[in-house]
Amino acid sequence: MRAGTIAQPGRAQFASAEMPEPGPDDVLIRVHAAGICGTDIHILKGEYEARYPLIPGHEFSGVIVSVGDNVTRFKAGDRVTADPNIPCNRCPACQRNEPNQCENLAAVGVTRNGAFADYVAVPEGNVFAIGDMSFAAAALVEPLACVAWGLERLSIPPGASALIFGAGPMGCLLAQALHAYGAARVVITDVVPFRLALAGDLGATETVLANERQAQHIKSIEPDGYNLVVDATGIPRVLEGAFEYLRARGTLWVFGVTPNDARVSFSPYDVFRKDLTILGSFAVNRTFQESIAMIRSGRVQVEPLISHTLPLEDFAQGFELAQNDPKRMKVQYQIAS
Known part of the structure; x- marks a missing residue:
């Protein structure tokens, strides 16, 4: 599949990558839209908690193409976004209902490969239906969360x-x-x-x-x-x-x-x-439903914030725009049409 990768700090490049292999509790999502976050820029610079080489991307939306054997709430064809943060649900922080402070926190696009690619695998518990919301808007659910x-x-x-x-x-x-x-x-x-x-x-x-x-x-x-x-x-x-x-x-x-x-x-x-x-306030803490509700209500408008939309092949250019273009706001990749 196609992917945008950071092989090491300072090296953003478009490349080929292996398809993710979803487990029995995962869904496989065909990514339609994915946005560059300030955290992604910190990852590019080596200033954040990432592991390299990495396919970044944690603000995204798309369509489910397959589900694991244990998945019951979603099916192929569902339009979704996902919380990128994956707590262990076992450590003392998780037991105190503080999953964003999990001692073993994993994150799509940070500690495991993310959504600047054709496909991304995500646990079912992290997935949220978006209905008829546009993919561009749904890729902004995470920052609003x-x-x-x-x-x-x-x-x-x-x-x-x-x-x-x-x-x-x-x-x-x-x-x-x-x-x-x-x-x-x-x-x-x-x-x-x-x-x-x-x-x-x-x-x-x-x-x-x-x-x-x-x-x-x-x-x-x-x-x-x-x-x-x-x-x-x-x-x-x-x-x-x-x-x-x-x-x-x-x-x-x-x-x-x-x-x-x-x-x-x-x-x-x-x-x-x-x-x-x-x-x-660090990341999100089970606030995706609230974010989706704010967007649906119209109280918070997200699509006017998108200043640039690029194909994934322009991966490195997207990061250049996100850091240096004087007219930049949110830079997104349109990955599937």
């Missing part, structure tokens, strides 16, 4: 104010979801004007261009600070500076993926004195 998991962990008052650093695909998903969650004011900031324009079209109440007047502008909107500040950039210096925009009893949500060796400094006294909360 990451947002949904963070929302489940949040405690912000109705009518809250939120500030988001980064208006890329995740920032735009965060802005829409927070607005639907009850935030009355959602401010988003970025260095790219067209991303801010899209964020405004999708529901951000104010947009702020990151320049020398950024801090002054952001503070003028909410002089007492924000209930919630979210970093969706994964840039350590942005995260470090985010504390200054929090009001007392505010929450800093660490959402963006930084390099795993990054460090930031902050004032422990300010956290203590202002009753601040620092919240992390």
